[in-house]
Amino acid sequence: GENVEQHPSTLSVQEGDSAVIKCTYSDSASNYFPWYKQELGKRPQLIIDIRSNVGEKKDQRIAVTLNKTAKHFSLHITETQPEDSAVYFCAASNGNAGNMLTFGGGTRLMVKP
Amino acid sequence: DSGVTQTPKHLITATGQRVTLRCSPRSGDLSVYWYQQSLDQGLQFLIQYYNGEERAKGNILERFSAQQFPDLHSELNLSSLELGDSALYFCASSVTGGNSPLHFGNGTRLTVT
Numbered sequence: 001g002e003n004v005e006q007h008p009s010t011l012s013v014q015e016g017d018s019a020v021i022k023c024t025y026s027d028s029a030s031n032y033f034p035w036y037k038q039e040l041g042k043r044p045q046l047i048i049d050i051r052s053n054v055g056e057k058k059d060q061r062i063a064v065t066l067n068k069t070a071k072h073f074s075l076h077i078t079e080t081q082p083e084d085s086a087v088y089f090c091a092a093s094n095g096n097a098g099n100m101l102t103f104g105g106g107t108r109l110m111v112k113p
Numbered sequence: 114d115s116g117v118t119q120t121p122k123h124l125i126t127a128t129g130q131r132v133t134l135r136c137s138p139r140s141g142d143l144s145v146y147w148y149q150q151s152l153d154q155g156l157q158f159l160i161q162y163y164n165g166e167e168r169a170k171g172n173i174l175e176r177f178s179a180q181q182f183p184d185l186h187s188e189l190n191l192s193s194l195e196l197g198d199s200a201l202y203f204c205a206s207s208v209t210g211g212n213s214p215l216h217f218g219n220g221t222r223l224t225v226t
Contacts, residue, residue: 031212032212034214034215036217042219043115043203043217043218043219043220044156044203044217045115045217046214046215046216049214051212089155089156093212100158100161100168100169100171101146101215102158103155103156103158105155106155106156
């Protein structure tokens, strides 16, 4: 089955700096790659997603890039703010078996003011 | 508010007992997923249902079972509980079994003493 690895497990940045989180996946058939943000004690929330027919997608300070050949995708957060502090999860799905999303292990992002 | 309702919010029970967690998906969503999140851990996929039928199964223990009812709500049954079953259990729903975003409920925190 699909295996998603996420790095780094923790990331500390200064407010205003950029943060990059990287994920690799194993199943070349995977075609949907969402990112979720989970604040402490709360539910994961979708922040951005990308499908395999595009290489990059942006939404304000957040962008995701996808390299299908290398089977990796990344989350970029620019001009980080303290409220960006959370755990971020990447995930991958190939649409078979009913969209069984496989999640990465998570990255704890800490933005220091 | 994601529109996914999970009850109860908290559950405290003793080892060896059995509990039932309930999930009502967003209106219009046909797929329901269950995830387990242990303290400071990632999201472990348990099982997925689509329109009443089991669609995919992850690392779900034999002591655990689930079902989705005709009204699309789902229940996760955990039996012969062990201390290690203490975790946050999330339900999520999506429109179809394809590559559509998951919307998570607020979770049920299970504590086994």
